[in-house]
Amino acid sequence: MSAERVKVGISGLDDMLGGGLIPGSICSIIGTYGTGKTTYSLMFVWDGLQKGESVIYISLEEREERIVSYMKQKGWDVDKYLNKSLYVIKLDPTDFNLANNRIKNELPNLISEVNASRVVIDPISLFEDLFETDAIRRQEMYRFVEGLRDKQCTIMMTSETHRDNVFSSRHGLIEYLADTVILLRYVRPSDLTDVHLALEVVKMRMSSHSREIKPYEIEQDQVMVYSEANVF
Numbered sequence: 001m002s003a004e005r006v007k008v009g010i011s012g013l014d015d016m017l018g019g020g021l022i023p024g025s026i027c028s029i030i031g032t033y034g035t036g037k038t039t040y041s042l043m044f045v046w047d048g049l050q051k052g053e054s055v056i057y058i059s060l061e062e063r064e065e066r067i068v069s070y071m072k073q074k075g076w077d078v079d080k081y082l083n084k085s086l087y088v089i090k091l092d093p094t095d096f097n098l099a100n101n102r103i104k105n106e107l108p109n110l111i112s113e114v115n116a117s118r119v120v121i122d123p124i125s126l127f128e129d130l131f132e133t134d135a136i137r138r139q140e141m142y143r144f145v146e147g148l149r150d151k152q153c154t155i156m157m158t159s160e161t162h163r164d165n166v167f168s169s170r171h172g173l174i175e176y177l178a179d180t181v182i183l184l185r186y187v188r189p190s191d192l193t194d195v196h197l198a199l200e201v202v203k204m205r206m207s208s209h210s211r212e213i214k215p216y217e218i219e220q221d222q223v224m225v226y227s228e229a230n231v232f
């Protein structure tokens, strides 16, 4: 089964997902600041590049050079892939018309043009923020996500959490639209000696998956998910 899956590139997590993501599906990684959303998405990018796949990385937060430099800091030889199979794009989240046009019209074309099999949007919540009302956001995001489903690529969208609820995405919407939802969060033990990071696979359409909460650590060039360990 695992050969048919698209690996995130983090072995403990891929195990929890039954081998990886379902090809062509949409995955959302939800977590508060610093939980590792960008790092997880870069692991997914790197796994694809190494397999000879074409990857598009859309950042609404950080400039292209910064994303590339993060990858280089991990010891990855990114120059070899840049603008050949890796396309890093910064979108300005303050200009609604521009961001909306690029993400809704240009992205689907670019996916076809470069034959991308993986796409990352980090974080989608900054794009969702642009809509004026919940009703418009819901309708537009639904259309956008449905449009992406026609493409043959596996998509990872990260999301910040809701202001008052670390179990929900910023607008409580992407978890319904995505096929797979992975939640990253801080766990503070009662003795308050240190803070741990833990993840859970909350949802995976059309697949069985682990429902356990597992600890993880971010290291310079990898993410270690301890799928054999327990948080509590």
Ligand SMILES: Nc1ncnc2c1ncn2[C@@H]1O[C@H](COP(=O)(O)OP(=O)(O)OP(=O)(O)O)[C@@H](O)[C@H]1O
Binding pocket: 031, 032, 033, 034, 035, 036, 037, 038, 039, 040, 073, 218, 219, 220, 221
């Ligand atoms: N090279 C590294 N070596 C060790 N730890 C790292 C490294 N890079 C990142 N980290 C750890 O991972 C944490 C989160 O990184 P990351 O930027 O992926 O989080 P994020 O969820 O995208 O945050 P934000 O919401 O602010 O964008 C950092 O705070 C740091 O603790």
Ligand SMILES: [Mg+2]
Binding pocket: 037, 038, 039, 061, 122
């Ligand atoms: Mg980030």
